[in-house]
Amino acid sequence: MNPTSRHRSTRDRPAKAPLSQDAVVDAALAILKSEGLEAVTMRRVAAALDTGAASLYVYVSGREGLLRAMQDRTIATIELETPDPSRWRAQLHSLLERMHRALVAHPGIAATAMANPPTTEAALLLQENLLAILLAGGLDPQDAAWAADIFAALVTYAAIEADVRRADRQELGDELYELFAGLPPGRFPLVTAHAAQLVAGSGDERFHFAIDVVLDGMLARAARR
Amino acid sequence: MNPTSRHRSTRDRPAKAPLSQDAVVDAALAILKSEGLEAVTMRRVAAALDTGAASLYVYVSGREGLLRAMQDRTIATIELETPDPSRWRAQLHSLLERMHRALVAHPGIAATAMANPPTTEAALLLQENLLAILLAGGLDPQDAAWAADIFAALVTYAAIEADVRRADRQELGDELYELFAGLPPGRFPLVTAHAAQLVAGSGDERFHFAIDVVLDGMLARAARR
DNA sequence: CGTTCGTCACGAACAGTGTACGTCACGGAC
DNA sequence: GTCCGTGACGTACACTGTTCGTGACGAACG
Numbered sequence A, B: 001m002n003p004t005s006r007h008r009s010t011r012d013r014p015a016k017a018p019l020s021q022d023a024v025v026d027a028a029l030a031i032l033k034s035e036g037l038e039a040v041t042m043r044r045v046a047a048a049l050d051t052g053a054a055s056l057y058v059y060v061s062g063r064e065g066l067l068r069a070m071q072d073r074t075i076a077t078i079e080l081e082t083p084d085p086s087r088w089r090a091q092l093h094s095l096l097e098r099m100h101r102a103l104v105a106h107p108g109i110a111a112t113a114m115a116n117p118p119t120t121e122a123a124l125l126l127q128e129n130l131l132a133i134l135l136a137g138g139l140d141p142q143d144a145a146w147a148a149d150i151f152a153a154l155v156t157y158a159a160i161e162a163d164v165r166r167a168d169r170q171e172l173g174d175e176l177y178e179l180f181a182g183l184p185p186g187r188f189p190l191v192t193a194h195a196a197q198l199v200a201g202s203g204d205e206r207f208h209f210a211i212d213v214v215l216d217g218m219l220a221r222a223a224r225r
Numbered sequence C: 001c002g003t004t005c006g007t008c009a010c011g012a013a014c015a016g017t018g019t020a021c022g023t024c025a026c027g028g029a030c
Numbered sequence D: 001g002t003c004c005g006t007g008a009c010g011t012a013c014a015c016t017g018t019t020c021g022t023g024a025c026g027a028a029c030g
Helices: A021-035 A042-048 A053-058 A062-076 A088-105 A109-115 A121-136 A141-167 A174-181 A189-193 A203-224 B021-035 B042-048 B053-058 B062-076 B088-105 B109-115 B121-136 B141-167 B174-181 B189-193 B203-224
Strands: none
Touching (some): A021 A042, A021 A062, A042 A062, A062 A109, A062 A121, A088 A109, A088 A121, A088 A203, A109 A141, A109 B109, A109 B141, A121 A141, A141 A203, A141 B109, A141 B141, A174 A189, A189 B121, A203 B141, A203 B203, B021 B042, B021 B062, B042 B053, B062 B121, B088 B109, B088 B141, B088 B203, B109 B141, B121 B141, B141 B203, B174 B189
């Protein structure tokens, strides 16, 4: 062994190309935001960094790994709450709303998050925070754990739905209403009759409504017990 | 115009190759079940039908259209309920369970269903049936409509989760438990403390629990109103 | 019966994709 | 001044989805 620290690379400051995992992920996220998930290809990301596709494989283990890294970075940007038992319900809505927004801001990430549920540090901290708020609200641990799971489902579902709606701007409600209302009432009596209710509310309204429903259900079951 | 009906094809029974949309979708679903979604490529499906990839484009508008057709076919196989107000809650569980199973039986279809929410006849009939059961349970139309949406989220989420768990058989609970329990308790006090609760219950148990929670929440809100 | 014609399936080709390998230049260490 | 490891690059491969032109088959018409 050499007495001097030799673990450091011989080239601490690559004078020419400042390539790094962060740079790769940044470039990929930029392309994701501006051109969508399908445009995030290895060659495209490499071109944005003025290099070749092969160079990315040093910092990222393939496209799959790149997507995971992007997903992790996105989750890491979500601001957490410091649990306060007197405002726990509002805090829950705030946290979930920020999760929702972070996913919506990066179209396609929500779908990726479903495909491989994240167990990275950022995701675990988020889970920790979510649990803390629910426990501060008085839920018993088992209910809190399962509730956290349900909320994760609702957030990602809402985010994916928002992604889709942005993709084809057409069916922004009116289109969907006319589709429902214009169906043959013989075969679809309820869908046609309640078309207005089916398309009622914005995505955010439905999202927060769902959160409250789950919470009330949890509390009702706890009270009954 | 010719007096005789000329709209019919000159070749009603292609004696040699019995190719059709159904045949294509059948072959694709078979590959999906046995080898997963990624193996469903145009060439692979065509090879199973002993033909070339180009031939598929007559019956299916590209890969996207093929996936839509597969998704529609899958939904169409779900058996519906004839609503009975005295057993509506059990009927809801049964219907959602069948939806869940149908999606799980075809890995990847759930993810596709999220990407483009289906508005085909089969999907609408399912929506109609779901609404009928909820209305039979006494929910008012607006609550029923939004509840249907939440249930759709839960079903697809659970299905995707099941797909993932099957893909990497490793983390079947024990692995996940050890991951949670083995974290540094300083940074993750709640996750480590309640690791058992976080991984408790099978997928089915959590699924049906979530359904009941949402229902109870709906009923509690309705009663309070 | 011979010809024509429409329909369908096929082979080949194109533009991309993710990924692996061999090579080259650079900058610090001896 | 020489050496050598490190990181970036160009190329190549095996794929992908999709399109186009060709060819053959069977039925309809004269």
